[in-house]
Amino acid sequence: MTTTVIETSVDSSRALHSVARKTKIVGSALVGPALILVVAINVLPAFYGFYLSLRQVFFFADEGYVGLQNYVELFRDPFAWQAVGRSLVFTFGSLAIAVPLALVSAMGIRRLGNWGSILLTVLLVPWAMSPIVVALLWKWILVPSPGGLVGAIFAAFGVPPQDLLTDPLLAMPTLILIGVWRNFAFAAIILTGGLGQIPRDLYKAAAVDGLGAWEAFRKITLPLLAPSLLIVISMLTISYFNEVQTIIGLTGGGPIRQTTTLGYLLYHTGFVELDQGRGNAIAIVMFMINMLLIALYIKILGKQPGAAA
């Protein structure tokens, strides 16, 4: 009897191993093509980009290995440091408005039910638009001359046209607001999904325990929304930090470099000045900063109670 049991157990174990092996094979087969694509499209070019960043490459002519010279020159360039600062201002300025706005929108959308879904679909239109189209659209809306929509609205209230894109003080805040307008609805969708994952019972229990709306939000919603927030903040950080197309279309890095972010500097160095060695060095630095920021988010938000959910 005992022997039979042992034999059955061995068979079960073998069967389990076999199933596990087959599962691994199927999994690998499913992931494999995507992995090959990622390696071919992202990883290999990234390595090639790093290789080029160690060389002097101008207008597609490789003038040889220069070691870390491109990086040294980049770090010595005061305009590059200004660009890093402006990238951080643009990124965190946009995040500071977009994430709370997305959260409030997500909560409102859940309360509105079907109407909320329709509203969200409408709000998603800017996100679905091409960044260059967004830039052209806003350029015409903001042009401080006859034909500009905002200028016409200001004029109706007796306010003279405002140079929102050409004033060195106003250009960056204007870009931030346009960046928020473009992306917050996408963040709201993810957060709406996250809110849907939180059990309603918790709020009922909190109400029984006498917790107010703010406390329930702070002690239940926020912690349990942490995984969704982590996704939203990470994705928006990458999106904002790497933003370049709307900047090209709206301000061209100006006025007087005031909107020259690191992403725009990369475009300008690599595609206008055609200094591809240094352009790749900027790309590598941007990649490192992106990774650092995401690691930071994972460390901070990963500690939240809901992060394991």
Added chain:
Amino acid sequence: MSIGKLDRRAVLKLGAASALLPALSGIALAQGHSGTIRIWTFLSAEGQSPREVVLRELIEKFAAANPGVSVVVEAQPFQELETKFVAASAQNRAPDIIWMRDTFLDLVNQRGALANLDDELSADFQSNVIPDLYPVFAEKSVMDGVRTSLPLWPSPAQILFYRKDALAEIGLDAPPLTWDEFIPVAGKLTSGDRLGFGLPTNDNSVSAFINMMTGFGPDIFDAATGQFDVTGPEAVETASVVRQLVGAGALSSTLLNAMGDDIQDQFAAGRFAIVQAFAPRFAQYKSIAAAYDPNDLAVSAWPAFGDRPPAVLLGPYWTVGVSAKSENKAAATAFVEALYTPEASMQWAEVAGLVPDRRSVQSDPFFSTPEAESIAVFNALLDAPGALTFPPKLPDITKVFPIMNTALQELIGTDEDVGAILERAKATLGW
């Protein structure tokens, strides 16, 4: 030999003839040209602008004369033409024909991407057509003794367009041609929503600052290096003029991000009285005029400094080359030659209002008509004593315009010391 029976000699003859046939037909096709030629230009084959209409007609005409050739236009953003072409050339997928700016010709040629046209152009073209082109442009296409391209649409390039109606408001027919006189006039032209003077300040293809500086004549460019003195007295005086234009209310800080296209669109909407514009777009400016009568559009040279002649900087302009890696150089060159026939020159002139490439066609009665009035003005500017071109090898061509544009923005938008702004531009250029 009877029919139906072939002796050995007849079989050999037939064999020899059949072997020769493909070769003979190949010769015939080569003379008539065959295959596909790809063209990279900023013009679209489907576009409706005057230049696009002419290009389409020229392609149709070429295709009719060369039924074996298929001409494919692959429109590209104009600022990316040279870069993409060199990249494509390195990967052996370059088009057969490339439109590029003259300021990039040296760089593109250095990369070995252009065919030697001395070897490709027909003897007739070399002996009859090239001498009929404007020498100032045609000679600039010869790099180190080799003809690398052919200039298209001779024009005063970046010139001033103005509204006669706006000038008439202050009792003038045309803008003054010295900066001392121009500054107060441009200030007076600012009225209501309209600015007296509009300049592109953020366009990587042009530099209004350099155009203004050419009011000192061709000596601003060093003959040996091609550089200009960014902090020299001429540059300082140019910067001072910019500041005076701002002070007079002619230039506004609202221009700090303006591209050439922005200036064009806003001029059409009535925002400016005088603007820097690309001469070959004259017909386009007329066609989109919304806030004024198109007949009030006119052109002028740039004002000069002191008693020097009014300035006309002949560039950047378009020039056309054949790819060194083209597998169909004969057909490609034939198409390029077709752009310069007297008929083509007349089409460019009549439809697009462009100065004809062939000088000899200017005896045509069309050029005496009111329709050709602007062409006569352009011609006069091309021959003006203040006309000059960029040096054949302007160094740091990819950096110089953006850097001088940032300096111009700083001059317009800040109160910073002129010397400090120019020193920074010089340091950034590394000159």
